[in-house]
Amino acid sequence: MEPNNTPHPIEPGSSSEPVMAPLVAPDTGPAREWAEASPPLVTVHPDDLPEGDSHLSVTRTFCFADLCGFTAYTRTHGPHEAVVMLGEFRRITRSVAAKRGVRVAKWLGDGAMLVSTDAPAAVSLGAHLIHHFAGRGIQVRVGAATGEALLFEGDDYVGEPVNLAAKLCAAAPPGEMYAVAEELDVPDWVRCLGDVTVQIRGVGPVSNVRRLLPLGLAHERGSDVDSLADELHQLSDELSQLSDELGSDLNELSQELDEFGAGG
Template identity: 80%
Template sequence: MHPRRAGGGRCSDEGRAVLDEPSVNPDPAPGEAEPVLAPLVAPDTGPAREWAEASPPLVTVHPDELPEGDSHLSVTRTFCFADLCGFTGYTRAHGPHEAVAMLGEFRRVTRSVAAKRGVRVAKWLGDGAMLVSTNAAAALSLGAHLIHHFASRGVQIRVGAATGEALLFEGDDYVGEPVNLAAKLCAAAPPGEMYTVTDPLDMPDWVTCIGDVTVQIRGVGPISGVHRVLPLGLADEHGSDVNRLSSDIDALTNELDQLSSDLGNELNQLSSELDELGAGNEPMSDR
């Protein structure tokens, strides 16, 4: 999926911003600059607006009338954690300079795609990132986008995502079960996959669920109904790999069955030979 390039904007009858398609030359001359995305302006949907809407009587009160103590705002968010798989091994194999370049690309791509999809990079976590969105589909799209992008680079990304209510802490941090769950799902996801606890209806049409699993979370217990999510192209490849693996397992099972049968026959023959040998060595008085 490519981001739509905007040459301008208009408003629909519902008042939503709609981007106009630019007139782009489909066959640009060599060296012709690629069109630049026009700046987009949208209403603030961040923490500041939510605080203002949650406590309108307190927005303009005198300092002496503002209640003391910490305030905690409960918000619904989709939290997404993305992690470069095997980064320590990559550093050991390619050296620190290549590793830093790869980490720089991961952050650059994550930052750029997050901005275009309406997702906020909450914090960088070494070779990973914590991402937050008010829109579950946007967060899932970002996670799948990262998996898709880096698969072409021969690097695998694992992603975990969960939607739920959390407390907005000190204006820019989040505390709550969905935050911890998303982080744990990321840690549990196989390289190149995304584990999610979100509504399947929030998945974009180029992303598919290849099955559900139960994940054991330390301190929480088993979490069932976790979706295994992949971009469609990678899901097709994954399906082919699974079919090949299934065929290999079937062939190996047949070989093991044959070996077991041969071994059984040899053991039976050896047992018969031992019985004959024992009969030949019986004492004369017993005959």
């Protein structure tokens, strides 16, 4: 009989929060990737193992998330409240990352670098953080990019998608996610408000950057965008009318000057 690995909440006596039952899964981490990438070298004699550093090229989705305006939050609320907020950010990030199959690669002060083999999982984590902190007095912004990078010393990554994700995070407005991927399946509770072009220092313009938000926030931002578009359209009509009136006045003035010149 096959064991039932379906997760279910367990209520431990010492905690008020449910704890997920442990899940069983095959290893999909760097160690296995190294073994599959170089099978002839796995069991060779030490004298036969080639010298020099080896670098493994892997495809990953890199995600950077940070608390926007954390310095201002600390100044307003004091260091104690700031530490509590930072602790909540790390606790939620760690917990949600584990459930969505994303790894917390490193903590970056008031932010985090996240890595996943699955782009939708990384996007879901980023959107989850934005959703969670939307009404808590501070917002989260996220940048994500998918591509090939070099796995360095077993647990670090070097490459263009890593740098791009970090810079997209820095460029994203508070409460939004900027993401770049050739193909990206967005969860049904995440909405894409369209593509934007982001000017990134040292890189230049990056086009086809997807602007992503959780559905509820997207409706709010979307209505704001629609309202702004209507105002701009109305303003454009008013400017066009003013231009026509000014053109008519100039034509009349030109005719009067012609008549004055002819009469003189």
